[in-house]
Amino acid sequence: MTTVLNVEAVNRSFGERQVLKDVSFTVESGRLTGFVGANGAGKTTTMRIILGVLAADTGTVTWCGNPVTREDRQGFGYMPEERGLYPKMTVTEQIVYLGRLHGLGTADAKRRTATLLERLELTERANDPVEKLSLGNQQRAQIAAALVHDPQLLVLDEPFSGLDPIAVETVLAVLRERARTGTAVLFSSHQLELVERLCDDLVIIADGTIRAAGSRTWLREQYTLPRFEIEVDTDAGWLRDQPGVTLIELDGHRAVFDLAAEADEQPILRAALDRGPVRTFAPIRPSLAEIFREVIR
Amino acid sequence: MTTLQAAKLVAGREVRVKLRDKAFLFSTVLLLFFTALGIVLPMLLEGGPTKVAVTGATHVAALEQAGLEVQTVPDLATAERLVREEEVEAAVVDGPRVLALEEAPDDVVSALSTSPPVEFLEPDAVNEAARFLVPFVLSVLFFFTTLTFGVQIAQSVTEEKQTRIVEILVSSVPVRALLIGKVAAMTLLAFGQLALLAVVGLIGMRVADVGGPVIDALLPTVGWFLPFFMIGFLMLATLWAGVGALAARLEDVNGTSAPLQMLVMTPFFLVLSLQGNATAMTVLSYIPFSAPIAMPVRIFSGEAAAWEPYLALAVLLAATAATILAGARIYQGSLLRTNGRTSYATAWRNSTPVV
Numbered sequence: 001m002t003t004v005l006n007v008e009a010v011n012r013s014f015g016e017r018q019v020l021k022d023v024s025f026t027v028e029s030g031r032l033t034g035f036v037g038a039n040g041a042g043k044t045t046t047m048r049i050i051l052g053v054l055a056a057d058t059g060t061v062t063w064c065g066n067p068v069t070r071e072d073r074q075g076f077g078y079m080p081e082e083r084g085l086y087p088k089m090t091v092t093e094q095i096v097y098l099g100r101l102h103g104l105g106t107a108d109a110k111r112r113t114a115t116l117l118e119r120l121e122l123t124e125r126a127n128d129p130v131e132k133l134s135l136g137n138q139q140r141a142q143i144a145a146a147l148v149h150d151p152q153l154l155v156l157d158e159p160f161s162g163l164d165p166i167a168v169e170t171v172l173a174v175l176r177e178r179a180r181t182g183t184a185v186l187f188s189s190h191q192l193e194l195v196e197r198l199c200d201d202l203v204i205i206a207d208g209t210i211r212a213a214g215s216r217t218w219l220r221e222q223y224t225l226p227r228f229e230i231e232v233d234t235d236a237g238w239l240r241d242q243p244g245v246t247l248i249e250l251d252g253h254r255a256v257f258d259l260a261a262e263a264d265e266q267p268i269l270r271a272a273l274d275r276g277p278v279r280t281f282a283p284i285r286p287s288l289a290e291i292f293r294e295v296i297r
Numbered sequence: 298m299t300t301l302q303a304a305k306l307v308a309g310r311e312v313r314v315k316l317r318d319k320a321f322l323f324s325t326v327l328l329l330f331f332t333a334l335g336i337v338l339p340m341l342l343e344g345g346p347t348k349v350a351v352t353g354a355t356h357v358a359a360l361e362q363a364g365l366e367v368q369t370v371p372d373l374a375t376a377e378r379l380v381r382e383e384e385v386e387a388a389v390v391d392g393p394r395v396l397a398l399e400e401a402p403d404d405v406v407s408a409l410s411t412s413p414p415v416e417f418l419e420p421d422a423v424n425e426a427a428r429f430l431v432p433f434v435l436s437v438l439f440f441f442t443t444l445t446f447g448v449q450i451a452q453s454v455t456e457e458k459q460t461r462i463v464e465i466l467v468s469s470v471p472v473r474a475l476l477i478g479k480v481a482a483m484t485l486l487a488f489g490q491l492a493l494l495a496v497v498g499l500i501g502m503r504v505a506d507v508g509g510p511v512i513d514a515l516l517p518t519v520g521w522f523l524p525f526f527m528i529g530f531l532m533l534a535t536l537w538a539g540v541g542a543l544a545a546r547l548e549d550v551n552g553t554s555a556p557l558q559m560l561v562m563t564p565f566f567l568v569l570s571l572q573g574n575a576t577a578m579t580v581l582s583y584i585p586f587s588a589p590i591a592m593p594v595r596i597f598s599g600e601a602a603a604w605e606p607y608l609a610l611a612v613l614l615a616a617t618a619a620t621i622l623a624g625a626r627i628y629q630g631s632l633l634r635t636n637g638r639t640s641y642a643t644a645w646r647n648s649t650p651v652v
Contacts, residue, residue: 051468053633070471074298078468082635084460089314100306101469103298145465 004029004184005050005153010059012045018208019045023059025203025213027153027184032175034199034216035188036292042208043188044081047155050186051078063153074103077151081158081188083142087131091122091141094130095148102149109148116144121170136167143171147178154178156187160194172198196288206296216288223291224283226259231280232272242268256284300477303470307478308485311453315486324445325490329497336501347404350376350388356409360389363408431515432572432594435522438491439590440565443530446487447537447557450479451550454541454628463632472629480534488527495519518597521606522589525613529589532617533561535624542631543639553638560586568594575600583609585616 005027012020020042027033037043048054050061052073063072085094092113099109117123120140125133130141139162146154154175160168175198179185189195195202202219204212212219227248230236236255239245244263249256259265265283272278286294315321348366351357352373360367368385370376376388380396387395387402395405457463457475466475499519502512536557543553564587571577572594581591582601592609595601630644 048464051464053464053467073468076468078465080461080464082461084457084462084464086314086456086462087460097306097310098465098469101298101303101466 002029003027004064005186006062006065007046007050008060008062010046010049010056010061012049012054012057020049020056021208023205023208023210025210027186028201029152029184030179030182031200032179032185032187032198033201033203034195035186035203035205036190036192036195036288037188037205038296039190041205043205044157046205047078047081047157047186047188050155051076075149075152077102077146077149077154079142079146079154079156079159083138083162085130085138085141085145088129090127090129091117091133091144092126095141095144098145099148102151104149112148112150113144116147119174120144135162136164139163140167140171143174147174150183152183154183154185154187156185158189159187160189160191168194192287192289192292202288204292204295211295212291219291220285223286223294225286226261226263226265227256227284228259228265228268229256229280229282229284230254230268230272230278232278233276238271238275239268242271254280298470300471300474303474304478304481307470307475308482309478311479311482312486315449315482321449325493328490328494332494332497333501336498337504347387347402348385349402349405350379350385352376352388352390356389356393360405360408363404365404365408431518431597432590433569435518435593435597436565436568436590438494439526439529440561442487442491442526443533443561444558446483446530447533447561448550448554450483450534450537451541451544451554452547453479454538454632455544455547455550458542458544458632458635459546461635467633472632473625475632476535476538476625476628480531480538484527484531484534487530488523491523491526495523514597514599518593521596522593524610525589525592525606528610528613528617529585532585532613532620533557535621535628536560537624539624539627539631539644542628543641543644545635545637545639549638564590583612585613588613 003026007026008024010020010023011018023042023046035043035046045054049056050068052068052070061068063069089097092110095113095116096106096109099112100106104112114123114126117126120143122137122140122144125137125141130138133141139159143156143159146156156175159171159175163171172194175185175187179200187199196216199216201215202213203210212222214222230239231254233253236250236253239250239255239257240247244260245268246258246260247255248258259268269278269281272281348368349360350368350370351360352370352375354369357367357369368379370379370388373390376390377396379385380388380398383398387397387405389395389405389409393409395402395409397405457466463475499512499515502515537554540554540557541550544550564581564584568578568581568587568590571581578591578595578600581587582595582605584591588609592601592606596606627641627644630647631639634643634647
């Protein structure tokens with residue numbers, strides 16, 4: 001697991017509006033990096049700059065230590081935000097075509113396309129024109145188009161939007177497989193629960209600046225508050241009088257409370273046990289959605 | 298992968314898609330059909346050689362030599378009956394006298410008489426109909442092909458832009474490879490279609506037995522028309538790609554390509570309406586946008602000196618180089634601008650090719 005893609009201090013303006021401000025983050029090989037941000041935060045612009053579809057005003061994007069070249073990009077796979085394949089070409093034909101544009105030989109491209117369509121459960125529609133496919137299947141074809149040349153870096157803009165839950169699982173599995181074989185995967189999504197399940201690393205962007213970046217576990221620790229949940233058999237109102245406790249929620253037998261920084265949670269547990277059986281006593285880990293809200297505030 | 302390799306792949310796709318496009322195939326077949334029909338139909342309507350009845354054997358040889366269909370009959374009464382019943386157009390009876398219903402049959406009369414030889418001081422090899430028809434057909438061909446193929450180039454560019462597949466393409470191959478591949482493919486197809494038409498046309502004329510002089514005059518004309526056509530097409534093709542890139546949606550193509558449509562239509566109408574005016578035609582045969590029609594027309598009518606097509610071709614080549622640069626600049630400056638129609642000025646200014 002090494003850093004392969006390095007986005008360094010990238011700035012970009014459209015007219016008067018600066019949409020990216022000193023954007024820096026890294027993507028590691030063999031890991032899934034989630035790229036999270038509200039609409040208009042700059043995710044797509046960043047991805048387009050990585051792919052060379054858009055130029056950065058200042059800043060650099062490097063691949064394995066050197067500025068990205070066209071040859072490097074031949075080894076990238078890209079799924080743009082607004083989906084597009086040739087409507088009248090068949091699924092197989094265009095995936096083979098895109099594979100060839102990424103440097104594959106004809107026979108190789110055909111073989112890989114067939115395997116990939118099988119894996120994405122799209123073989124039945126392989127010879128249908130794309131415009132005849134359902135949106136979900138078009139999406140799978142689009143993913144196949146990004147994967148056909150076994151890219152070293154996969155950049156997927158909202159890969160899960162428009163997929164039904166079963167397709168989401170298929171695509172998830174495929175992306176995990178790719179990461180296991182060493183591919184670096186950068187994907188954006190606004191479905192935070194999905195990102196939470198899928199990604200190893202996380203980059204959070206808001207208003208064109210990177211607000212947080214790092215491994216999911218690390219971010220979790222950073223943003224975990226000393227917050228606990230307790231459930232007892234009797235009324236939990238006594239918690240109010242414990243030193244260092246700030247009650248967040250009290251609902252009869254159940255309560256959520258924050259603990260002052262210097263306080264220890266064990267005396268609280270003991271105090272609870274003195275009053276009767278304790279059914280639950282656990283720290284509350286923030287969900288990604290909560291961290292996200294916290295970070296972009 | 299080199300730009301050339303990428304361009305070849307792009308061109309290959311364009312050709313394959315087009316060759317399977319039913320509308321394209323249908324229009325090609327229709328065009329060939331009408332070409333063949335246009336040449337063969339007059340012959341069919343003419344209805345074959347004149348039939349003539351003859352009594353006795355004296356004039357049979359002379360009549361047959363004139364290409365008439367001769368029917369020998371035993372006597373005057375039979376000959377007269379055949380003429381009355383319109384079995385034959387005329388009868389030659391002893392005398393010789395010619396029997397006809399109400400109109401003197403010129404071909405029969407001239408077959409039986411000797412006329413003094415006529416020597417033309419300024420031979421006009423080509424007949425009146427051909428003199429009108431050839432410029433018209435050449436103009437229509439160039440006009441029709443550049444317009445239909447041009448619009449298709451523009452639409453195919455816009456389609457890639459509208460479906461955003463262009464983002465995937467541009468991330469893997471250079472923008473100019475896309476442009477070169479597309480323009481090369483369409484030029485090839487247009488030229489192929491034209492060559493097919495030319496072959497069908499020439500075969501048709503042999504079959505229809507159009508007079509040798511017309512074909513003799515046509516061969517150099519068509520021979521020159523092909524290079525003029527190809528370069529003239531290329532000159533416009535890159536511009537068509539440019540206006541296609543200006544549009545964000547297929548609906549915009551008509552608007553962004555309006556100036557180009559004028560550039561195709563104006564020379565067409567000018568050549569057709571000014572073909573009697575030698576000075577105007579000379580000027581038109583050097584202006585790059587009308588040269589592909591006007592110069593071959595002047596060659597056909599024998600007005601152009603031998604060196605003239607070379608000069609006009611050189612001018613056309615220079616203009617083509619310029620339009621390719623301009624078209625490429627507009628294409629690059631607008632291909633990735635996806636929000637709405639791009640103006641010519643914006644495209645021109647923003648032509649910073651993305652790495």
